[in-house]
Amino acid sequence: VSRFPANHRNQDCPVQAESSYGSGMSGNRSRIYLHQRLTNMKKIVIFDLDGTLLSSTDVWRKIDVEFLGKRGLEVPEDYVETITPMEFKQIADYTIERFHLPETPEAVMDEWNTMAKDAYENKVQIKPGVKELLTALKKGNIPMAVATSNIEALYKPCLKRNGILEYFDAFTECGEVGRGKSFPDIYIRSAEKLGCRPEECAVFEDIIMALETAGGAGFTTVCVRDEAWDYSPEQINLVADYEVQEFPRLCP
Numbered sequence: 001v002s003r004f005p006a007n008h009r010n011q012d013c014p015v016q017a018e019s020s021y022g023s024g025m026s027g028n029r030s031r032i033y034l035h036q037r038l039t040n041m042k043k044i045v046i047f048d049l050d051g052t053l054l055s056s057t058d059v060w061r062k063i064d065v066e067f068l069g070k071r072g073l074e075v076p077e078d079y080v081e082t083i084t085p086m087e088f089k090q091i092a093d094y095t096i097e098r099f100h101l102p103e104t105p106e107a108v109m110d111e112w113n114t115m116a117k118d119a120y121e122n123k124v125q126i127k128p129g130v131k132e133l134l135t136a137l138k139k140g141n142i143p144m145a146v147a148t149s150n151i152e153a154l155y156k157p158c159l160k161r162n163g164i165l166e167y168f169d170a171f172t173e174c175g176e177v178g179r180g181k182s183f184p185d186i187y188i189r190s191a192e193k194l195g196c197r198p199e200e201c202a203v204f205e206d207i208i209m210a211l212e213t214a215g216g217a218g219f220t221t222v223c224v225r226d227e228a229w230d231y232s233p234e235q236i237n238l239v240a241d242y243e244v245q246e247f248p249r250l251c252p
Helices: 034-041 057-069 079-083 088-099 105-122 130-139 152-161 185-193 208-216 233-239
Strands: 044-047 144-148 170-173 201-205 220-224 242-244
Touching (some): 057 079, 079 088, 088 105, 130 144, 144 185, 152 170, 170 185, 185 201, 201 208, 208 220, 220 233
Parallel strands (some): 044 144, 044 201, 144 170
16 A cells, blocks of 8 residues: 555656645746755655666676576576565575576676676766756755665775765665665665664665565655666555656756
8 A cells, every 4th residue: 555645646856845745836836856855854865776876777687688698598577676676695596596507606796796897887877867966965964875785896986986976974785784675674774874763764766676665664765767667657656755757857
């Protein structure tokens, strides 16, 4: 059951100044952008990386195709969505078990890291408008944290190259908490690092299951649309308090 009725959800910004939720503008009403609402309502913002701030989901899809292809296997339709919220070693364990691979989890993770290293160091870009949003939140004195299933060796060089590493006050990986995003541990740990309770935080995610997890733990949820996922409005409405089609519309 949705925590907010459909007509109370905010799809992008601007929104009506006198409305807590809702979309669009009317007459001469002043415009309130999502970063302004978050500044007024929340103490911290927690961001997923891949598919949320980073245009990187295609990198991992190509790795999956190449990795399994070298072993004479095709990528099953449900594979990507199944593994996306998992912790990195969990993905390796799952892949080995599902495809009956002889490698150890460590060997599989090393191969994936090698395949992804060049892309994250030199190619993966932030989504348009991300830096503007982070800058606006920083100006509003909102601390920001990263909650990711990725690993530091890949994402930190990418964030640094894109000029946004310094915006974040805390980093938490699924590997640190020992479970993937089907459990709220990573979001709770992120909030704890910045001294806040779930109800004082907003979580930006691109995956329905992760949004459901965060929302169920008391976090405000913001669904960031990514081309990798073809979610229906009804699916998003059930788990997200806000929906973001694209970041450039978030800031004036």
